[in-house]
Amino acid sequence: MAEITIQGSKLSSSLKDLLMADDIVPGAAPSYQLCKTIYSFHPLGSKIVDQPIKLAMSQKRKISIPDSPEERVREAFERKWEEIGADKYIANTWRLAKIYGAAALVYGARGEDTKQPIAPEELAKKDLYFNALDPLNTAGSLVLNQDPNAPDFQKPTIVTAAGQTYHPSRALVFFNEDPLYIEYTNSSFGYTGRSVYQRALYPLKSFVQTMVADDMVSRKVGVIVAKMTQAGSIADKAMAVFQGLKRSVVKEAENDNVINITPEESIETLNLLNADGALTTARKNILENIAAAVPQPAKLLNSESYAEGFGEGTEDAKDIVRYVEHEQQMSKPLFTFFDRIVMRLAWTEEFYATIQAEVPEYKKVPYVKAFYDWANAFEAEWPSLLVEPESKLVEVEDVKLKSIIAALEELLPNLDPDNKTLLIRWAASNINESKHLFSNPLVLDYEALKNYEPPAPPESPEAPPPFSGRS
Template structure:
């Protein structure tokens, strides 16, 4: 007979610690597909402050400083006026919040001049061409078939979206007419089939951490009411339970005792009764609660100082590093998510505001971190000193001409807000170099005048 190979699986099992059994608390974690219904999403957002802040804070911080248009002053005024008319900032904020909450929302660009099924051509939008902007969620806007053409701009995205309007009439909208906000990325909609052309709610991956924190807070709150328990040992109590007269007498007896104690702090008991008071230890509860809040903070990618609105704790703690990392994250959202999503809308806004498209017009997102007046003054002084050094650093030979350096400084001081309106005043009064005497005038002034 051939040799028989026997495989044995050995594992450590302890009935005392339950290690290796089905009740092992350190057993392997198995991940399953999370399912979060719209009702659960709405209930979490309405019923708990943590989900609401996790949804709202990044969206609010992405929009609160907004953006700075770079163009001629009159053009900037027209664009900002058009943004105010359409409430661009408010609409983007609303769509961003709802996209994060439901996993999908869109801003419909209403031009009222073409069939919404046709692609939107920004170059055809004239002055005041944008009539309205409408925020829609994925619950109202159904995604159509996925475009599988790799040559298409909309590859792996819905070809069209369907909106059911008044009287059940269905409106088909081309994706170019929508500014899309998809919440969290769906890993693979081909496998799950649940996203249906949209993303996932931000709460899907964070809800367990949120519920653990909320449960811990609830248990701590219950423990507070049980922090002090009075225990009174009554002789014959067990034997007499069930006697209605005895129960009433006991209730009246200790109601009176508590009343007397509440008035003067004195508890009157029979000589045979025993009294003791037990208090729960609450010293470590704050650390436990904050540990759960830090887990929520990590899950939401929002610093505890921003999530809770409190100053950082601990020796030499400032929270500066955490907030800087958070601001970098918000800047990434602005540049990598909002800017591409709003690209076609921005082209329409410029044309709707000015009636044309000047390629020199662009914008930059305003920084979230604001410098103090002293920091601004120090930077202004540093730049000014550097300019003086550049002019006089080559023993009389200029590395950069005064005119070029002057123009660069005017542009710098205007854009960073050090000297607002400087470019306009120079256009009105002229440059300092233009007011200085020319070399010929200096020589003529230095030459003595001959008197005949």
């Protein structure tokens, strides 16, 4: 077994010690420590876990809060989201769940007992902190009940970290895949989800073997084979020295040098063509086996470029988009957990007072009603990963604008002032979403618009009767 020597001491590689072990066979389950080692040291360990997360979170969600001062309310939400670093905690919890099969996201307040709930309306007044916990942090609390008649059958209830319990309202348990009945997961110390490495453990071991073979080939590929006429059995010392000089000349020869050899002699390199073909095929098959076991599209793991065309390009891209969209859907509980907290931190009574001062229609609306109206109307959608060119986006928004104008022309003449105002507000909200057509938002005074009565158009003079002589 290969060893690293530093000043006489021998340091073995933990990755090689674990993955080259004979007891890792198809179907072997990874332990907590092995999952950590694969993520930390295996060339594909981080890629398998982090690449889907990075792709899924590569674009921000589109936030909308209909029937609200949307621009102000959305900006306050997004500003607080960035301030507390919600994306970082979501990604870390998601990452830990993929590595080990289970993770927990908890929050606390300095000086507050974690066993007690915090009233939602008090969150903005607390000094909050957030932690992402792995199965070793929560060992013993995520085992899950296996009684099929119990209300908490295979459902996480209490999260405990280092002997400290978190109230259920202050914790979210997140699994990679759903738990199976009486299937114990070694990496998460419980009947939970399973590590993303579990099915791929054996091909991950095989990939390390290809790394060892690559290293061997790289060390042998530069070997020069000099086929020289050997001295006879009666060669004296001088002849042996001459042979040594010839080898030195071959070893030191570089570009623009000239060396002499006899017609019977030749200089070649090792023939590694067969090794190259075998290594390439083996590595490709191993990568495809890992991709099938993870599972994720093989092109994500191989980092291959996308060819143009229906079979190899467009459809591959769509396959990856479908995979990423599924990952985004699976992460929804993490975002929902933070959405409710950030709403409370962003839309405070102080913030609402500024809205009341600037938007007349909210002056008589209680804070609690406005908050729950905004929270219930809150929508967050992931933008498509298949980004259209700018010209195409402009065309789409132009069609939407024409549809809005047509709706106004058709409905406005038949509506009372209150509904006219609502229709115009709807149109303005949709127009303000057309960022590619208009750089500045359309802002109207809806209270003044509701009471506005347009002046009557001037009467047009009657046309003179035919042949009346009136000009």
